[in-house]
């Protein structure tokens with residue numbers, strides 16, 4: 029290529045990429061020993077803590093009881109010794125502000141001894157509580173800015189770990205982040221509160237089913253993370269990717285994903301090397317990575333761990349995202365976690381597999397072998413159906429952010445309508461319950477008729493339905509509407525809380541109907557399931573969620589269809605939503621109001637930044653390239669004319685028209701951006717959503733048309749074809 033644009037330099041650089049060099053000693057430690065090597069795990073604690081202290085800590089972790097101050101100082105001392113042996117010089121309270129990011133404040137272990145030297149110290153209070161300057165984190169009015177104090181509190185239940193860096197290591201302590209007056213400023217605190225709430229209600233159901241002393245019920249989560257990998261040279265040549273995480277321009281490649289030759293295909297060597305290093309890094313942190321594969325779109329991949337306790341899974345998920353980004357750079361690639369980095373190509377989601385379970389009864393959403401077990405399973409399952417139907421709008425709200433708007437409701441991701449896929453078999457069971465009795469199941473033979481006999485359910489009853497935002501997949505639900513870039517905390521808080529509310533309802537009904545007489549349970553369950561399925565069966569949909577027909581049908585059924593983030597976020601402060609979160613002690617009215625404001629602000633900031641980038645790239649890269657091409661065409665025409673021939677100016681005319689359209693679109697976008705906000709964040713967000721986004725799209729459309737005609741050596745931005753197919 030002759031010209032030297034950022035694009036051509038990027039292509040040259042990609043082509044000259046050096047072979048991948050594995051880090052030294054990469055394979056030295058066997059995986060088994062690597063796993064959890066950098067975590068202050070139960071095993072490490074057992075080995076290093078006095079017996080009594082370990083017992084007390086274990087009880088706290090397993091039952092959620094309060095931790096004793098005297099225990100904390102012993103743990104701190106052991107933790108410090110362990111960390112220093114692993115090369116740590118600093119410790120950091122890691123917390124999860126409402127931006128969805130991971131924040132760390134590092135402090136040195138060294139304390140001056142007053143004699144010109146220093147001692148190494150880490151007290152119980154330093155472990156238990158930290159005090160980062162909270163003023164730069166969004167609080168949505170929860171904390172006046174002059175009152176910058178917020179503090180971090182050690183989450184005993186999530187293991188501390190060592191973060192490695194070539195120049196040393198840091199002891200990281202997962203914490204909750206709350207303002208001085210109490211309200212949660214973070215994503216972790218409500219997760220912990222919601223887990224407590226769901227445990228209380230699930231216990232009531234288990235007691236009804238005759239379990240004497242059930243262990244604490246926890247919600248479990250297994251998030252499947254989708255992501256794109258592209259060469260870093262392309263990334264740097266695209267100001268939109270660099271600054272917005274997604275392409276704001278780019279015509280569809282001639283070859284897209286229609287060949288379906290990428291899904292589960294062989295993984296390119298550089299990518300596989302990257303994945304292996306990611307996995308080893310995550311193993312060290314005790315994160316149980318299980319699967320890796322190519323995804324549907326070109327250059328799209330997935331990583332998934334084995335499920336864990338929802339709180340730990342949430343912390344681990346944040347580490348997975350950080351590790352993917354960090355390691356990709358070592359391999360000369362950039363990991364794109366945005367929900368829609370490339371228009372017209374599949375977006376990325378994070379399928380959050382969710383269930384409830386405990387140590388004594390196992391997975392509570394797993395159909396059992398005996399009728400009794402099935403009855404219990406059906407109660408939990410029906411509770412979830414009721415919860416999702418009652419709170420479909422809330423579930424939409426907790427996945428609402430600017431990036432996910434490009435995905436949800438677009439024609440290749442779950443629709444914005446929240447429905448449940450149950451599979452034919454389970455749907456049939458509920459249908460029969462609705463009719464009054466269960467006589468058989470679809471895949472098995474006839475079953476005994478009678479209220480106390482529910483069908484044995486095959487283990488993996490559900491078929492796969494990729495179009496459903498919330499699917500039962502045999503022994504768990506899979507919430508597929510979650511965005512690839514978002515923290516899974518919000519979705520899990522919502523799931524746990526709505527489950528708590530629904531289990532509360534079920535327990536209350538069953539307690540009333542049985543009055544302590546266990547022999548009345550089967551009839552009571554039958555009646556409860558019938559009521560739930562009659563009232564909430566509308567949320568079940570096993571068909572094609574992408575189809576036009578479903579949109580009409582959903583409307584008829586009265587299911588909400590909140591198309592944009594702005595429509596969805598206001599659900600967070602609906603009176604019934606506030607009442608529910610307050611009732612179960614998960615989020616207060618103030619905390620919900622602050623979250624709505626913060627998320628709307630984030631939306632506005634994201635879209636505004638994208639609009640400014642659109643203008644900058646159009647003005648400084650696209651228009652100049654198009655005008656150069658127009659000039660070339662004009663002078664070519666002049667030359668032809670000078671030679672006494674009559675030039676064909678069709679192309680010149682059409683390019684000129686396109687440039688005119690582009691310039692008009694830029695002018696319109698600039699004027700829409702030049703908007704004086706009224707001070708009401710919701711109004712502002714609506715303006716951005718309904719005016720600015722379409723105006724940006726108009727600039728994009730004009731640009732993408734030009735990309736199809738302007739001479740290739742003049743085009744400044746790496747194309748979709750180059751970014752997605754040069755690996």
Ligand code: ADP
Nearest residue numbers: 248249250251332333334335381382383391504
């Ligand atoms: P698929 O792509 O077919 O949906 P994957 O194997 O990629 O399946 O991911 C399934 C995820 O569901 C894994 O993270 C797995 O650990 C998780 N999972 C399995 N059982 C449960 C459960 N009881 N609770 C939460 N997550 C679960």
Ligand code: MG
Nearest residue numbers: 252319330332
């Ligand atoms: Mg998967």
